[in-house]
Amino acid sequence: MPISEKVIHDAVARYDRERDRYLKLAARVSDICRSSIVEDNAIRAQVTFRTKTVRSFEGKLKRFARRADKNYASVDEVFAGVGDFAGVRIATYRPEDERRVTDEIKKLFEGESSSDVFVDKKDKLAVNSYQFYRATHCQVFLREEDLVGHYENLRGTSCEIQVCSMMAHVWNEIEHDIGYKPEGGGPGDAEKGLLEALGHLTRSGDAAITRLLAANAARMQENVGDFVDVHDFVARLRPFFPDADLSVNAGQAFDAVTEQGLNSVVALKAELGDEALSPAVAAKLIDAFNRYLTTVDGAEYSLNPASADVLTVAVLHKFAGAIFDSHPSDRSKGRPARIFYIARLYDRFAESLKSSERSAA
Template structure:
């Protein structure tokens, strides 16, 4: 066994799949609490520890990784993914994650095929690590991926159809294979992006409608009567007028 192979085996021996699996599940639990406490509408939250075979292949195929001093230098041994319906929720949850965890790195992931997601590398803060149930996770990092359901579905399809199969399809017919890859990009540019904008608009209008309904509830009228100051009364009446003008005589316009 050569020097490089020996180093790879040493790194792999250091990787504790069970520990990273528990760490990923813990981060998932904390994220689910954060989402629930702040009223987010998430489609799915998942957690995973990196597959051993996948990790070995990653280190073997990249010489820089085999020069690492410790396997803990990798950021994605533990991973969580939150899939939202709309992009606005990604923008809203990001500062909450930054507040709840120690953020090591935060980047927007843009690929050449137009897929994008937010990747945040986190570890647990010191106050949590002092607790017995979290102490084993000292110095561990987790990659949190934030994306929308449409981008996620497209990325999963592309990964399974284009990148995952190792069947020599590109070598067999490179022009045809490149054409298929191009069609995936076209779907993103011509359909997925437009659909995402439409969903964002629909959810924005739905939220306005829900807020408008609350304004017309009896509890809102009571809040005007119980307002502590003239300024508070003014702000509530201003909000009431806004929704009366929008929904009082006519239903919301169809999209």
């Protein structure tokens, strides 16, 4: 049975009343994605968000009314079945970063009723050589620790995060307007042919961007002087840690380094010593710190020896107290940065080492 006019009318009226809540959710999810995924991992990407307009929602329900599989009998069923009132898009420069972004989304959010995040990877080219839609759709809910203060009324409300490369996004959007929402009987042969040609261009564009960024990273390794940005920081330090992926947790490491005035490789070596850029020394410090965390129930703050944490630990070893003091701990101003907790724990760890050394003496 198709959706009744009354259900459509009442659902549209409810969404009109509640739209500001979905806008708040989309903005919050977008902020988390931008800071904790893109910036923290030095991923080149654009993060945008939106909510459906009331008019767009009404049009969607009217299209659903013509489909046998969308037989919503009540307003509650409509809201349970439509998952993209709030939407966030993460468009990566490189398609190779899409999986990393998706993995981070699964860590930072949860699914319905505290389950795992629902992930739907779509790649139509895999089954049809004339289709080029490619994106990963994640249906997410904020974690309980994020549902505080201004965000308490977002409990049980989901947001759709779409992950794709920038080039794929171009094709997806154009095809969506011409093919998915067809007017006048749908796209003709000429339009289909041009969409296919554009699809091939976007796939070759993905490959060109990947090669371009690799060439850029190679050139940046030759830079001297102050770090330009987090990408320059990663590129210049990568030769010192060839077995680590310095993009992972790069934002935290870059902030920790530059906040202490260590704005270049020369400054790092001068302040921390050559051992600060030694993979063996970093691995030893991280291993000792992580073992300490198991004794104080702090395993969630473990450092990753295969990431930019190899640089974070070098800075912590000398400046943990200063880093801890420089970050606000007032919960009313928002959840403190992760480095706040790590620095506090590392400071205690360092003090325990000193106590052990004094006892041994």
